[in-house]
Amino acid sequence: MKKRLLFIMPSLAAGGGEKSLINLLSRMDYEKYEIDLFLFNHDGIFLELLPEKVNILPINDTLEKFSLPLFRSLSTLSINRNYSLLYNRFKYALQNRGFKNTSVKEQMNWRHLSESIPVLDKEYDVAIGFLEKTSTYFCVDKVKAKKKIGWIHIDYDHLGMDPEFDNGYFASLDHIVTVSEECAAILKRRFPTHENKIEVIYNIVSPKLITKMADMEEDVLENGPYKKINILSVGRLHHQKGFDLSIKACRRLVDKGYPICWHIIGEGEERGRLTDLIHENNLENHFKLLGLKSNPYPYMKQADIYVQTSMFEGKSIAIDEAKILNKPIVVTDFSTARDQIENGVTGIIVAKKPEDIASGLEKLLTNEELKSRLQYNLSYENLGTESEINKIYALCD
Numbered sequence: 001m002k003k004r005l006l007f008i009m010p011s012l013a014a015g016g017g018e019k020s021l022i023n024l025l026s027r028m029d030y031e032k033y034e035i036d037l038f039l040f041n042h043d044g045i046f047l048e049l050l051p052e053k054v055n056i057l058p059i060n061d062t063l064e065k066f067s068l069p070l071f072r073s074l075s076t077l078s079i080n081r082n083y084s085l086l087y088n089r090f091k092y093a094l095q096n097r098g099f100k101n102t103s104v105k106e107q108m109n110w111r112h113l114s115e116s117i118p119v120l121d122k123e124y125d126v127a128i129g130f131l132e133k134t135s136t137y138f139c140v141d142k143v144k145a146k147k148k149i150g151w152i153h154i155d156y157d158h159l160g161m162d163p164e165f166d167n168g169y170f171a172s173l174d175h176i177v178t179v180s181e182e183c184a185a186i187l188k189r190r191f192p193t194h195e196n197k198i199e200v201i202y203n204i205v206s207p208k209l210i211t212k213m214a215d216m217e218e219d220v221l222e223n224g225p226y227k228k229i230n231i232l233s234v235g236r237l238h239h240q241k242g243f244d245l246s247i248k249a250c251r252r253l254v255d256k257g258y259p260i261c262w263h264i265i266g267e268g269e270e271r272g273r274l275t276d277l278i279h280e281n282n283l284e285n286h287f288k289l290l291g292l293k294s295n296p297y298p299y300m301k302q303a304d305i306y307v308q309t310s311m312f313e314g315k316s317i318a319i320d321e322a323k324i325l326n327k328p329i330v331v332t333d334f335s336t337a338r339d340q341i342e343n344g345v346t347g348i349i350v351a352k353k354p355e356d357i358a359s360g361l362e363k364l365l366t367n368e369e370l371k372s373r374l375q376y377n378l379s380y381e382n383l384g385t386e387s388e389i390n391k392i393y394a395l396c397d
Helices: 016-027 061-066 070-079 083-098 102-116 134-142 163-170 181-190 192-197 207-214 243-255 271-280 297-302 317-324 354-366 368-379 386-396
Strands: 003-009 033-039 123-129 144-152 175-178 198-200 229-234 260-265 287-291 305-308 329-332 348-350
Touching: 003 016, 003 134, 016 317, 016 386, 102 134, 102 163, 123 134, 123 386, 134 144, 134 163, 144 386, 163 192, 175 181, 175 192, 181 192, 181 198, 192 198, 207 297, 207 317, 229 243, 229 297, 229 317, 243 260, 243 271, 243 287, 243 354, 271 287, 297 317, 305 317, 305 354, 317 329, 329 354, 348 354, 354 368
Parallel strands: 003 033, 003 123, 123 144, 144 175, 175 198, 229 260, 229 305, 260 287, 305 329, 329 348
Antiparallel strands: none
């Protein structure tokens, strides 16, 4: 008899956690597991990549009404005389304005959002909240399962969350999974009473698949008649990714006469601010926001250099993918950077300052021997992590 598994995720919009889930579900053994997926929002660029055998659960009617824009939600709930939920929706809106920290806001909002979600009828062998915060809270509060697992994809200390709030939920989990040794060490320091529950499972990446997808398109980074050096970054347009630093570093390099074009694949709430910053620095011909790409690998393959200017990360899937495609890499010194890059051997690690990012890039732009050495070292690394699926099977058995 197949084991019944439930994965919980906010949506399948572009992001490292979402891509990690798609990679995982693409490797699961559907002869052994019957898999349901609960999404709070049925949209996202990765929906089309979801394996056919994954069953997406319908959104509950009250959750759908609760999730409408404020006035439509209040009106609909009022018409239906659902006054308890109406009160919670109003409190939810007020609380959204009261917290500047989005992570704490999400924690505090759960008590109101959860009122719109009944406990799922179906019972599972294993339920997995595949992203920190709401997905994990749902797993604990709204699912009947013999075993419950929470997944943390980020450096916990940089989220600014209330650990006391999470501590109560972590107590109800059988396992807490994270994506790197450094992330695990941070969680163990922060939650010592749950140390024995914390496990490391790396994001699943497949060199064979990435290499194949990288060859699906040609000339995606053409930029006019003049040959430019193409730099690429991948990530959500969010403060965490440090793209404001990228723009300022780009300006420094252009001022020195380097013929570069820096491309960003991703979308997010900072698009407007970043567009303004590009304009202020007169970089419209040198810094491009490309939006979302369901297949970023042709862009990555055709780029000359890959750069990650993050403030913090758990374990960046994009860096692993750039390594697989043998790209010279520059990354900022976020806490988990050394889990993925050996400075001067497989990439260059720099401080989170525009001048240092520009300096790191300049080394690659002027030193072909260094660039070739980094690529040579990457070519000998074993970068596939498909075998991590066996750790997931072990947790589910």
